[in-house]
Amino acid sequence: KQEVTQIPAALSVPEGENLVLNCSFTDSAIYNLQWFRQDPGKGLTSLLLIQSSQREQTSGRLNASLDKSSGRSTLYIAASQPGDSATYLCAVILTGGGNKLTFGTGTQLKVEL
């Protein structure tokens, strides 16, 4: 069974810092990996999607990398801002596993002024 783990569970940083969120998965036979953002009381917003054949994706201040062989992905946030405060979730879709997402438990990020 695919297991997805995110470290750290919570993170508090001062505004302006660059930071890295980690995601690991046990089954490397993934179709793709996605990073989502969840604000309190709201649904999930897709941030970045990396296909299994790709190594990274970038959107603005966000960069996500994927290393399938080691079962790891990182989300890099540059020049963090208070508006980045949210819970960040990574999720994978297994090859041949239908198209259901298997989520990690998330990293709760707080960016302080």
Added chain:
Amino acid sequence: GAGVSQSPRYKVAKRGQDVALRCDPISGHVSLFWYQQALGQGPEFLTYFQNEAQLDKSGLPSDRFFAERPEGSVSTLKIQRTQQEDSAVYLCASSVALYGYTFGSGTRLTVV
């Protein structure tokens, strides 16, 4: 519509009561998913529809949980004889392919 709409936003049910949660996906989205998110956890897959066909219901935790999408658009997740462990946020998502998921804001169910 512009997004995935879920109703109600909040539901308080007495233990043993039946509840029905509604999801209105983006028009034209073939795929529809239900997830359950317990407090402090990531969402867990419940069930998946392609049009009106329920292709995967492996995540439904018990036979008290039932989902339908009779006309391939709106979906309803029904929980019979609710129990305290059913308290969670129930998220609905729709998509047109193996990416591009759009999630609704969820229904927070509290069983007392």
